[in-house]
Each structure stands twice: as structure tokens, then as C-alpha cells.
Amino acid sequence: MFKKLISSLKQNPRTIVFPEGTDPRILEAGSRLLAATFLKPILIGSEDEIYAAAEEAGFNIRGATIIDPERYDKMDEMVEEMFKLRKGKMSEDECRAALKKSNYFGTMLVHMGVADCLLGGATYSTADTIRPALQLVKTKPGNNIVSSCFILVRGSATGENEVLAMADCAVNIEPNEDELVEIASETVKCARVFGIDPKVAFLSYSTKGSGKGDTVTKMRNACQRAKTLMPDVPIDGEMQFDAASSPVVARTKHLDGPVGGHANTFIFPDINAGNIGYKIAQRLGNFDAYGPILLGLNAPINDLSRGCNAFEVYSMAIITAALA
Numbered sequence: 150m151f152k153k154l155i156s157s158l159k160q161n162p163r164t165i166v167f168p169e170g171t172d173p174r175i176l177e178a179g180s181r182l183l184a185a186t187f188l189k190p191i192l193i194g195s196e197d198e199i200y201a202a203a204e205e206a207g208f209n210i211r212g213a214t215i216i217d218p219e220r221y222d223k224m225d226e227m228v229e230e231m232f233k234l235r236k237g238k239m240s241e242d243e244c245r246a247a248l249k250k251s252n253y254f255g256t257m258l259v260h261m262g263v264a265d266c267l268l269g270g271a272t273y274s275t276a277d278t279i280r281p282a283l284q285l286v287k288t289k290p291g292n293n294i295v296s297s298c299f300i301l302v303r304g305s306a307t308g309e310n311e312v313l314a315m316a317d318c319a320v321n322i323e324p325n326e327d328e329l330v331e332i333a334s335e336t337v338k339c340a341r342v343f344g345i346d347p348k349v350a351f352l353s354y355s356t357k358g359s360g361k362g363d364t365v366t367k368m369r370n371a372c373q374r375a376k377t378l379m380p381d382v383p384i385d386g387e388m389q390f391d392a393a394s395s396p397v398v399a400r401t402k403h404l405d406g407p408v409g410g411h412a413n414t415f416i417f418p419d420i421n422a423g424n425i426g427y428k429i430a431q432r433l434g435n436f437d438a439y440g441p442i443l444l445g446l447n448a449p450i451n452d453l454s455r456g457c458n459a460f461e462v463y464s465m466a467i468i469t470a471a472l473a
Contacts, residue, residue, distance in 0.1 A: 178459050224245070234284065298440060300440060336349075337382055349375070356392045386416075
């Protein structure tokens with residue numbers, strides 16, 4: 150999967166902002182990206198502090214762009230633009246104070262076209278990464294929410310990777326029917342970027358009416374609406390996970406369409422199910438999990454776990470840039 154993404158980026162290099170420019174994991178990933186030349190890092194922070202941190206950690210970041218919010222020569226222009234975006238919700242002084250924080254500053258670099266995308270969260274919380282994105286980059290026209298998906302990858306004896314998409318596992322706690330349809334639509338687009346030919350299953354504890362309840366009805370209705378929205382995408386549900394993933398179980402439950410037993414894109418009814426589901430696949434199924442990949446924004450902005458390592462930063466940087 151990553152070979153294809155890197156090959157695409159070599160044809161069209163992107164620029165990515167890292168708000169936490171002095172973090173050793175960011176510096177290690179940045180050093181590796183600089184050596185590979187297909188992705189240009191921008192590190193936010195004091196130049197002296199970033200170079201000192203890189204030297205102490207033993208990473209060569211010569212060639213990286215370093216931008217210090219305290220010395221940025223277009224800060225007045227940035228403040229003015231942020232003030233317009235906030236539409237009276239923040240004063241110019243409040244905007245200037247916010248832009249001294251690297252999460253807001255980095256997000257504005259993306260909004261103003263200085264960078265193509267952003268990867269944060271090595272030290273910031275998820276909320277502190279998503280909030281500036283919602284306020285400044287905002288959702289795509291026609292989208293009402295930000296959602297997320299995980300891409301799960303597992304190698305095989307044949308050398309072909311098994312690649313799945315699962316959503317929403319990280320952002321929307323209990324999505325309604327409208328939100329589930331939007332989550333499915335955005336996940337289909339994301340899945341295609343990573344080489345998945347989406348076969349979408351709306352998951353439940355029920356398969357085609359075998360169970361009853363409000364969440365069953367919600368998933369059934371959302372599935373029907375998603376089919377109408379995306380008539381060219383194989384979509385089915387509601388169905389249990391085994392019916393979605395096992396051809397034997399699908400036959401037993403009389404699912405004869407292209408999705409039952411062959412699904413590779415899974416839409417969960419709520420964050421509880423989604424978060425538990427992807428972690429079971431990761432820990433017991435030996436899948437590598439990449440995400441959460443934020444969906445629905447006007448530009449790719451992604452969030453790291455604060456427990457991430459440098460390899461995860463490097464991988465998520467490639468994934469984020471591939472969406473630009």
C-alpha cells in the first residue's frame with residue numbers, strides 16, 4: 150500500500166505541517182521524509198530550539214522549512230484572515246493570541262495554501278487538533294460533520310496485503326442516520342485512495358431483520374439511503390460482522406449479493422462498536438491500524454496518538470499527504 154502512495158507522491162510532492170516541531174518523534178520522521186524527498190516537512194517552532202532538539206536527538210533536518218509564529222512576517226495578514234473566518238466570534242487580539250499556538254498557526258498555514266496538509270497530536274489532544282480545523286479549514290461543501298476511519302493492513306503468504314476500512318471509530322459517539330450516510334460516503338472515498346475497491350457493510354447485531362431494536366432500524370435505514378446516494382458502490386446491511394466477512398456464514402444467511410462474505414469497508418453503528426472492533430482486528434487479527442484518518446474537512450488534517458512512535462508519524466504523514 151505504501152509503495153503506491155509514495156509513488157504517487159513522487160509524481161506530485163506535497164508539503165506537510167508538523168505543529169510540534171521540537172518533538173523527537175517528529176524530528177525523526179521529518180529527517181526520514183527529507184531523505185526520501187517526496188514530502189516536504191514544515192516544522193513549527195523556534196528555529197534555535199528545533200535545531201537544538203534535532204542535534205540532541207541525532208537527526209539531520211537540514212533542508213526542512215522552519216516557521217516560528219513569533220517571527221512570521223505575514224502574521225498581520227494571517228490575523229486578518231482568521232478574524233474574517235471567525236466572523237465576530239473572536240476579536241483580532243484573540244486571533245493573534247491563538248495564532249501564537251502552533252496548532253492554530255499550522256492550521257492557518259494550510260488554510261492559506263502555504264502547506265497542503267497537517268499532522269498533529271504528538272503532544273496536543275485530539276480536541277486541540279480538530280478544533281482549529283473545524284474553525285479555520287472547515288468542512289467540505291455539503292458535509293455537516295467531521296468523521297474518521299481506520300485503514301487496516303495485514304500481509305499474507307502470497308505477498309498481497311489485505312486492506313480494510315472501518316468507520317467511525319474515533320470521532321462521532323452515536324451518529325444518526327444522516328451522519329452514518331455521510332460517514333459511509335467519506336469512507337468510500339478514503340478507501341479508494343488506499344487501493345480498496347469498496348464493498349460496504351452496515352454492521353449490526355442483526356442480519357436482515359433477524360434482530361429488532363432502534364439501532365437495527367437506524368443501520369437498515371442508513372444503508373438504504375447510502376445505496377441511493379452511491380448506486381454504483383456495492384452496499385448492504387444491516388448485517389452482523391460474520392455475515393459481512395465470511396462467505397460461509399453469508400451463504401448460511403442467504404446473502405447472495407457482492408457484499409455478504411466479501412465486505413472490506415465496515416460502517417459501525419456507534420463509536421463503542423467501532424473502537425472495539427478495529428482494536429480487536431489490530432490485536433487479535435494482526436492487522437496494522439493506521440488512523441484515525443479525519444474525513445470531511447476541506448484539507449487533510451490528521452491526529453496522532455500521544456503515545457505514537459516515529460514510524461507511526463512517518464506512516465501517517467504519507468497517508469495524510471496522499472489525501473491532499
